Amino acid sequence: MDLTPLPETAFIDPRGGNHLQASRLAHEVMNMVLEHLSTAEQRPPLPDLMTRLDFGDLPEEPRSEMEWLDELTKLLEASMNARTPRFIAHMNSLSNMASMLADLAAAAVDNNMLSLEMAPAFSRLERHLMQKMAVLFGLGDSAGGVLVGGGSLANLQALAVARNVKLNTLENGVSSLPNQPIIFASEVAHTSLQKAAMLLGLGTSAVWQVAANENSQMDINDLQKQIALAKDHEKIPFCVIATAGTTVTGNIDPLPDIHEIAQQNELWLHVDAAYGGALIFSKNQKHRLRGMGYADSITFNPHKWLYVARNCSMALFRDGSVLKQAFRIPVPYMSVSSDFTNIGEISVHGTNHADVLKLWLSLLYIGRTGYAHLVNECYRLADYFLQHIRKRPDLELASEPEMNLICFRAAPKSMLAQKWDEWNAEIQHHLLSQHQIFLALIPYRGAKWLRAVILNPFTEKDLIDRIFSAIDGFQKGRGAHVSE
Amino acid sequence: MDLTPLPETAFIDPRGGNHLQASRLAHEVMNMVLEHLSTAEQRPPLPDLMTRLDFGDLPEEPRSEMEWLDELTKLLEASMNARTPRFIAHMNSLSNMASMLADLAAAAVDNNMLSLEMAPAFSRLERHLMQKMAVLFGLGDSAGGVLVGGGSLANLQALAVARNVKLNTLENGVSSLPNQPIIFASEVAHTSLQKAAMLLGLGTSAVWQVAANENSQMDINDLQKQIALAKDHEKIPFCVIATAGTTVTGNIDPLPDIHEIAQQNELWLHVDAAYGGALIFSKNQKHRLRGMGYADSITFNPHKWLYVARNCSMALFRDGSVLKQAFRIPVPYMSVSSDFTNIGEISVHGTNHADVLKLWLSLLYIGRTGYAHLVNECYRLADYFLQHIRKRPDLELASEPEMNLICFRAAPKSMLAQKWDEWNAEIQHHLLSQHQIFLALIPYRGAKWLRAVILNPFTEKDLIDRIFSAIDGFQKGRGAHVSE
Numbered sequence: 001m002d003l004t005p006l007p008e009t010a011f012i013d014p015r016g017g018n019h020l021q022a023s024r025l026a027h028e029v030m031n032m033v034l035e036h037l038s039t040a041e042q043r044p045p046l047p048d049l050m051t052r053l054d055f056g057d058l059p060e061e062p063r064s065e066m067e068w069l070d071e072l073t074k075l076l077e078a079s080m081n082a083r084t085p086r087f088i089a090h091m092n093s094l095s096n097m098a099s100m101l102a103d104l105a106a107a108a109v110d111n112n113m114l115s116l117e118m119a120p121a122f123s124r125l126e127r128h129l130m131q132k133m134a135v136l137f138g139l140g141d142s143a144g145g146v147l148v149g150g151g152s153l154a155n156l157q158a159l160a161v162a163r164n165v166k167l168n169t170l171e172n173g174v175s176s177l178p179n180q181p182i183i184f185a186s187e188v189a190h191t192s193l194q195k196a197a198m199l200l201g202l203g204t205s206a207v208w209q210v211a212a213n214e215n216s217q218m219d220i221n222d223l224q225k226q227i228a229l230a231k232d233h234e235k236i237p238f239c240v241i242a243t244a245g246t247t248v249t250g251n252i253d254p255l256p257d258i259h260e261i262a263q264q265n266e267l268w269l270h271v272d273a274a275y276g277g278a279l280i281f282s283k284n285q286k287h288r289l290r291g292m293g294y295a296d297s298i299t300f301n302p303h304k305w306l307y308v309a310r311n312c313s314m315a316l317f318r319d320g321s322v323l324k325q326a327f328r329i330p331v332p333y334m335s336v337s338s339d340f341t342n343i344g345e346i347s348v349h350g351t352n353h354a355d356v357l358k359l360w361l362s363l364l365y366i367g368r369t370g371y372a373h374l375v376n377e378c379y380r381l382a383d384y385f386l387q388h389i390r391k392r393p394d395l396e397l398a399s400e401p402e403m404n405l406i407c408f409r410a411a412p413k414s415m416l417a418q419k420w421d422e423w424n425a426e427i428q429h430h431l432l433s434q435h436q437i438f439l440a441l442i443p444y445r446g447a448k449w450l451r452a453v454i455l456n457p458f459t460e461k462d463l464i465d466r467i468f469s470a471i472d473g474f475q476k477g478r479g480a481h482v483s484e
Numbered sequence: 485m486d487l488t489p490l491p492e493t494a495f496i497d498p499r500g501g502n503h504l505q506a507s508r509l510a511h512e513v514m515n516m517v518l519e520h521l522s523t524a525e526q527r528p529p530l531p532d533l534m535t536r537l538d539f540g541d542l543p544e545e546p547r548s549e550m551e552w553l554d555e556l557t558k559l560l561e562a563s564m565n566a567r568t569p570r571f572i573a574h575m576n577s578l579s580n581m582a583s584m585l586a587d588l589a590a591a592a593v594d595n596n597m598l599s600l601e602m603a604p605a606f607s608r609l610e611r612h613l614m615q616k617m618a619v620l621f622g623l624g625d626s627a628g629g630v631l632v633g634g635g636s637l638a639n640l641q642a643l644a645v646a647r648n649v650k651l652n653t654l655e656n657g658v659s660s661l662p663n664q665p666i667i668f669a670s671e672v673a674h675t676s677l678q679k680a681a682m683l684l685g686l687g688t689s690a691v692w693q694v695a696a697n698e699n700s701q702m703d704i705n706d707l708q709k710q711i712a713l714a715k716d717h718e719k720i721p722f723c724v725i726a727t728a729g730t731t732v733t734g735n736i737d738p739l740p741d742i743h744e745i746a747q748q749n750e751l752w753l754h755v756d757a758a759y760g761g762a763l764i765f766s767k768n769q770k771h772r773l774r775g776m777g778y779a780d781s782i783t784f785n786p787h788k789w790l791y792v793a794r795n796c797s798m799a800l801f802r803d804g805s806v807l808k809q810a811f812r813i814p815v816p817y818m819s820v821s822s823d824f825t826n827i828g829e830i831s832v833h834g835t836n837h838a839d840v841l842k843l844w845l846s847l848l849y850i851g852r853t854g855y856a857h858l859v860n861e862c863y864r865l866a867d868y869f870l871q872h873i874r875k876r877p878d879l880e881l882a883s884e885p886e887m888n889l890i891c892f893r894a895a896p897k898s899m900l901a902q903k904w905d906e907w908n909a910e911i912q913h914h915l916l917s918q919h920q921i922f923l924a925l926i927p928y929r930g931a932k933w934l935r936a937v938i939l940n941p942f943t944e945k946d947l948i949d950r951i952f953s954a955i956d957g958f959q960k961g962r963g964a965h966v967s968e
Contacts, residue, residue: 058847101510133542152828174659380485
């Protein structure tokens with residue numbers, strides 16, 4: 001084709017015709033990106049939202065390389081900066097080096113996980129790695145799974161299979177059922193379950209909320225009560241979801257007990273371990289996931305605690321063949337192989353990016369021992385954070401932490417309890433505006449709580465000390481002011 | 485944290501502590517990737533599938549940097565090589581430079597499209613760009629949309645909204661409906677529609693196939709017949725899907741006629757323009773999309789004909805507020821903004837990669853004029869390809885092409901028609917094994933066809949000449965042999 005009206009480096013010439021020019025630009029962008037990351041601590045965790053970017057119309061003519069680089073710089077500067085340790089608010093890790101470079105390589109060869117033909121190496125790698133991960137979680141040798149774009153989609157994938165297996169809905173759907181199918185999950189489970197139920201044609205009301213105890217773990221007695229109630233109402237219970245690492249407090253549901261009830265009631269057991277699954281790498285901590293091997297399906301997101309650039313989420317199945325039996329939609333225009341089912345036929349995605357490359361290269365680069373070390377270090381610092389809280393009678397925990405998520409609030413006895421929400425909002429604002437430290441402020445059980453997620457590998461005790469001296473300082477200063 | 489057991493460059497130090505070491509590795513990988521792309525024409529379009537990679541167990545200890553780089557090299561070499569112009573089989577474009585570098589930057593800052601807080605610049609950019617794209621397609625000023633991970637998910641997103649709007653299924657699902665809801669689509673529409681119907685609890689049988697004419701376009705009379713039939717059976721018709729660029733032959737359904745029938749029957753009109761949407765950029769070709777502005781929703785994949793690295797797919801809605809009214813699942817642990825709905829609340833994804841960065845940087849780098857030029861060049865060469873076919877009485881077209889997809893076969897009059905399938909399979913094999921040219925072999929309407937997709941910017945007339953002289957040579961040589 002005639003490419004003269006295009007920028008010289010619009011496409012890399014497969015015959016090497018613009019190798020030098022392409023190299024120059026690519027290394028310039030790489031330098032820019034590395035410089036940006038290596039100076040992350042100098043920037044606040046959240047950009048100034050008052051600076052609105054003006055994007056304008058769809059560009060008619062190509063911009064000059066200089067303008068283009070300027071725009072990229074501006075966008076990066078206006079982005080969330082989760083790389084500074086002072087960003088301590090969310091389950092948002094810092095993408096490890098191997099995963100970042102893997103995404104560059106994946107975008108370069110741009111293979112398509114739709115079919116074996118369009119992603120021969122990555123398809124085989126994904127199947128292999130999902131089996132290995134499933135074995136690690138105790139699902140056994142017949143397990144399998146797929147990588148999808150985020151935990152919400154992993155839950156959707158798992159629940160779609162659960163629905164099709166238990167209620168035979170692949171061909172004729174849900175409208176032929178006599179009543180509404182019901183999913184049970186704790187009241188503090190993630191809202192992606194409501195989204196999955198909505199998408200799956202069950203409706204958001206199909207997710208029955210089971211009470212959680214004071215530590216945000218599913219109340220087993222209430223689960224039994226709810227199942228009985230659903231049966232009384234002639235609803236169709238088919239699935240229970242246990243959470244290993246709740247979003248707000250990082251607690252873990254009692255997996256063995258839930259498994260037993262699931263067995264008794266012939267329910268599919270899905271474990272949403274999007275966050276907590278990482279504990280499987282730590283000899284010291286993996287006991288917390290006891291019972292997870294009983295699951296029919298598991299969600300786990302390496303883009304959280306395994307520090308893999310997003311998206312990287314897996315849906316694993318104890319019986320890997322269910323994907324073929326109870327989900328598969330053939331893609332007839334693709335070659336088929338007798339020993340390999342095209343991933344695009346058994347995934348919520350058709351076309352998909354090769355997320356497996358960054359997972360595999362991260363595992364090779366960091367190793368299981370490296371991940372074990374990182375998980376253990378997070379626990380060590382979370383424990384240090386906790387000690388600070390326990391020393392202060394005015395601070396209280398939302399639940400007893402089981403992971404590196406700590407949800408707490410100031411509850412000064414000298415203040416009316418109804419003022420605590422505003423007080424904690426002020427603390428959050430103070431930390432962000434005066435100390436550029438970002439803790440989340442989360443509505444939870446009718447009140448507002450501060451949450452810290454101790455995840456950044458560059459977090460030090462010193463930062464934690466600073467957080468608490470800032471809270472102390474604020475409470476003293478403002479408290480004095482208030483009591484005047 | 486103590487990071488001593490980890491490789492020195494496992495994470496880029498936000499204080500610059502390992503800037504030099506990280507730089508060295510990053511530029512080395514960049515060189516490797518660029519070298520790989522700049523020599524793509526020297527490698528066959530498909531790797532030797534006999535070379536099985538042995539991935540082994542989950543690595544216990546981190547691999548050395550050298551071993552790690554070796555593994556990456558091996559994986560790239562074992563990947564589909566869509567960058568050589570001799571890969572001419574699928575709608576698989578070559579990711580443009582800007583989009584590749586954008587994905588590096590996106591993985592580096594790793595923002596999360598779940599919420600405005602976690603992706604402030606990219607969230608605003610995505611909303612802005614979806615509105616601009618919707619206006620370009622003629623959907624008007626109230627339109628909106630989201631970017632999702634592939635065309636299958638874009639169709640799922642659109643049909644979920646369609647179902648919720650038309651049948652009010654967000655809260656109570658499909659089981660409360662008196663009968664099965666029905667979607668109409670041409671018999672040659674993409675199978676992701678069956679997948680969406682399955683996921684949405686309608687069942688694969690909810691997609692009623694409308695006959696296509698000899699040019700693979702929806703037969704309007706049959707559509708009317710099917711709708712009447714569904715009503716007779718007390719099914720619940722709620723949606724019709726038109727395709728702008730069918731997967732096998734690249735044909736376009738009669739959009740204005742389908743719109744009229746949709747109006748008469750109060751059906752949601754979805755246009756799957758995953759591939760064909762790119763025509764909107766070309767003044768010469770966009771007339772082919774006439775009527776697309778009538779759509780209630782549109783799927784369009786910039787990762788196809790806009791040469792953006794995958795995933796980059798959009799679901800656009802004429803009335804952007806439907807996402808909030810008929811799809812939204814709140815994420816209560818995220819900050820809310822009065823003027824901005826978190827994208828993770830109105831998308832099939834929760835967490836998601838910032839695909840918008842590569843789309844925007846591609847548009848800035850190539851411009852609308854650049855894209856118009858690329859589309860026009862594809863048509864010019866597709867026309868040249870067609871001339872070769874029309875000159876040869878033994879070759880026949882599967883349909884009259886409307887785009888840069890050409891589906892044809894050898895149908896030698898001297899041979900029994902029942903042998904044609906095998907004959908075309910042999911031609912495909914010959915092209916691949918002897919000339920390293922990869923055309924697809926696709927089952928279509930009960931027979932096997934060769935398909936070429938003229939998409940690679942480095943395709944030249946010379947390659948097309950070579951394809952036909954290779955086919956001629958094969959037919960002559962083998963034909964002589966056969967008739968002996």
